[in-house]
Amino acid sequence: MTWDPTTIALALAALPALNGLVNLFLLRAPDGPAPAGTLVSILIPARDEAANIGACLEAALAQQGVDIEVVVMDDGSTDGTPDIVGAIAARDPRVRLIAAPPLPEGWSGKMHACAQLGAAACGTHLLFIDADVRLAPGAAAGLAGHAVGHGLGLVSAVPRQRIETIGEGLTVPIINLLLLGYLPGGGRAFTRLPGFAAGCGQMMMVARDAYAATGGHGAVRTTLHDGLKLTRLLRTRGWRTEMVAGADLAACRMYRGFGESWRGFLKNAREGMATPLGLPVWTVVLAGAHLWPFALLPAGAAWLALALVFALRAAVTLRSGEPAWTIVLHPAAVVVALAIQWTALARVLTGRKEGWKGRSYAAPEPS
Template sequence: MMVIGLILLALAALPAVLSTINLTVLGRTPLRPAREGTLVSILIPARNEAANIRPAVEAALASRDVAVEVLVMDDGSTDGTADIVRSIASRDARVRLLNAPPLTDGWTGKIHACHHLSEHARGTHFLFVDADVRLSPQAASLLAGHAQETGARLVSAVPRQIMKTPGELLTIPMINLLLLGYLPMGFMRASLHPGFGAACGQLMLMEREAYRASGGHAAIRSFIHDGIQLARLFRHHGFMTDLVPGERLASCRMYTRFTDAWNGFAKNAHEGMAKPVALPIWTALLLGGHVLPFALLPIAPIWPVVWAASLSLATRAMVSIATRENPLSILVHPLTVLTSLAIQWGVLLRIGGIGQTGWKGRCYPVGATR
């Protein structure tokens, strides 16, 4: 049992150490306003977003310290999304409503909408945001300024994640835990290797010429998760990418129901952890570092197990506080990890043509995406 306890302690120590280093690296990242002459095209793909689109567009229009245009691609909405954007555009010439052409074979919906948004954008930088993201007034300027200052051609950030229901607390906290606890930020900034490429699809700024040269969304047309794929694509073409702290740049409430959160994370899983080789490794790392220490505490309260559980909770607390997440996420941390693994294994076991994945009510067979 002592050997098992020491293994669990090592697995818990890994994300604890990496999170401490990563938060230090990110905390020392200076963000500067954009240079004169910068135009940021804020690009919002929208499909049935009547509940979200007005605050999303109004937040984008409140941007300061940089010129912006706001383009909304209405992708076959059957609610009032287009009417809402049209009413805002009638009062502010910076807003344009576009209608997505019919989905082309071989493309996924959001990727298709983002590609066509880019074709209409006039900015020096493209800032892709989801309709449930609320930009801060400084976000567009600071993201563009960081790109100009560092030479990064793609800069992304994880918005502050708003979580109010148990279903949200059991799913969404894994985003920041995985990024901060398992991605070495120092190596990411020192290397162009595509394996270190990471981005959050909710909030991504790209320099126009690099976007065009890399192929942009057209080069990843069959994928669902543009955050991971675009970061790797840029690096493959020799363009540096970066992540910056996002909790003060934007906020996002992704889901309000557990079923929506489950399905939302499941749609991206086969492009992330849910692979035959990767998922067993991730299961060992996450189960051993964040679940088994708590399961063993009542039956084997030896010091390595106690320390492993303590380190796991400390990591969760450190990440939650730094990213301004709901502190209740700390209390349900082991359950959150278990839920994440259940989603990933559920998707993996359906690979082989069974099951569906998609975006905003549009479905594709799992085998149709890479």
């Protein structure tokens, strides 16, 4: 075989297509009922979430098949968040509202809120969700049953992402594309290595004994990316973790519009691909598969490469329950993703702080 540019582009496209095919086959919905005696603590850190928290709580309280409690941590909100939660708690004793103590030095805001929620919870299983997540009625029972039935310390899923603007369509779908196209095993439990771990901070259930034994969010207190760091921690300590299909478990609208999406992904990129050693490799891998073939047209191998990457994107999009119209944005979405990563790396290297909901976070150490 001659490794000319078109052949290299085809190989770079075939790698995620094959890996994605395997991962889509392996990806399963959670199975098994929650055993008797299970209590799921649904834990919600909330900072200025007046627009979301009411609907989030109503969906959480509609859970079926398992006993639940719902604990909301008001993390210094300046809007009506605590009033909305308090009104719901007054009519449903399963809801508790607690206030976050001042943020200690060396903690990120969400990790501190989650740690406080974990300490306040009474459940056998701790289901951490974001305030913009809307759980389906069987989500808590399904996740708990799957965790117990498969001996998992942590089980997580990416909710079905509600995407309503072009700006969101250019950013949000990259989550599932990277998870299913580029992570061997897609976060399933048989991939026991910590480096193959995956989780989604939007919806993550941890068994109480695993959480206590590993130190939970307190052990990853500086991170902004608990979906990755907490899952890797558990695997390092010998606990099994798994990603399951999330499209039928919950829905979430992460961001509203391009500006908010850019800022949110920029914050998270600092602990993901945006490293001095990793990002050049990721740029070659992503641009080589998803963008370079356009420059090599009309070569037959370039057409085949594009067919593979669009087939992958279409399969992931449909399986994830994301809007089909986002598929045509795929090349631009890859450009935006790489632009976010390089911007994040530049800010890390210059020590720039990122802000989110009124807090600033120092750049992590470059690695």
